[in-house]
Amino acid sequence: MEKYVDMKSPLTGGKVKEVSTTEVKEFRKEKFRVHVRYYICEDTGEQFTTTEQDSLQFNDLYSQYRIRHGIPFPDEIKEIRTRYGLNYSQITRILGFGANQYAKYENGEVPSESNGKMIAAIRDKDVMLGLLKGCKGTFQPSEYERILASISMSEMKEDEYAALHHVIFNDDSRSIFNGYGGKSVPKLFDMVSYIVMKHGEVFPTKLNKLMFYADFNHYRKTGQSISGLQYRALNFGPVPDHYATIYDNTPELDKRLIEAHDMVSTLLSCNSNKDYETLSDSEKESIDYVIAKLKPLSVSAIIEASHQENGWQQSSIAHSHIPYDEAFELKLV
Incomplete structure (x- = not known):
């Protein structure tokens, strides 16, 4: 094109x-x-x-x-280290990597296949403990005991959002259908809240399209989505999986029922003044661009426009997920 x-x-x-x-x-x-x-x-x-x-x-x-x-992404590599409470020197010695190598992987350098599989394997706490015990002699006794305790007490994603994470994302796999994006419930909630705050009052049907265009626009720019969500081509245009669950649980959203077109609809608003630190500058710029382009459109107009997108047309018959590489064919933004 x-x-x-x-x-x-x-x-x-x-x-x-x-x-x-x-x-x-x-x-x-x-x-x-x-x-x-x-x-x-x-x-x-x-x-x-x-x-x-x-x-x-x-x-x-x-x-x-x-x-x-099967090599983890940079954010996953960082999460593994921080979950175990380790600094770069400690995890490098445990894995036997070169100096500063783990930090480079967190910053985007692609590990070799063998190093990548090693990092993936230490998601299993028992594997990590086995590697630690195998290099016990490289640590002072007091430091070894602290590391042993930190790894032993670590847990993976056992937080207040664990149940929601499973419902919304199902798993943490990445593909072209979720834009290779990382999956974080707090970041997803921030994305929803930020869009509604920037747009003003919005119906869920239009919010679904704003989410879609923000994610696909960011993928077009960077090769990665913001939310890690999949979007299905339904009758009213692209919608994120489990969107009702997402909006119902986003903390900053205010919801009120109004009568429109002889039916009762939910109107969403947000007056949050938080700083949205989970969203990068690039992600905010992508959202701001989409809001500026689409805010003037009515719900019916944005539905009609989304029906002209090649991604929706190719996936609408089977109501299947829209691959993110359709971002390069977007007409509306």
Whole structure:
């Protein structure tokens, strides 16, 4: 897909087209079909990219590699370490990695297949304890005992949202159908609250579309969704799985019943002044962009517009989930 964009060529000052396509790329001697975006200077025909476009390509490539080989994502790698209460030096010694290697993995570097599988394996507390006991001699006795106690008492996702997490997300697997996004109930609630706060009063039917476009717009920019949700193509357009459960449990939402079109509907609002630290600047920018574009649309107008999206049309007959790579064909935003 090619389209002219509102920018001048850094080469000539002339017109610029953006190209969005897929190409086969190689990573560690394996081939993957990834989404790429780049600009073309109309005067010279030369191609150039931005940091955002480069990040999209690499994130798509690395996500596919991680899934193919069962390698955790950066946020999962960090969660494992923090759950056990370990610093970088301690977990590096337990796993036998090079200095600063674990920190690099948390910051996005893709582990080797063997290191990635090792990190995945230590999700099991017994595996972690076995590795710790095998390298007992590398720690002072007092530090060893502290680490042993910390790992022994750790639990995985046993918090106030554990039950909701299972209902909303079912599991923590990642794929093109959830945009390779991490799954966090508190972050999901913040996303919903932030959208409603920015938009103002909104019906759930329109909120479903705002969620869809925010997630897919962010995937188009970065190769990763905000929420980690799947969206199903239903009669009134794309809707996130378990949306009623999500909205009913989002703490900051106020709900009131009103009569509209001879039926009683729920109107959602939010006056929160929280800072939404769980959302990155990039995620907030994606949401703000979608709100600015779609706030003027009525519920019926946004439903009709969503029906023109290729992703909805391809999935609506079977009411199936919409793959996130349809983000590159979005018409409305």
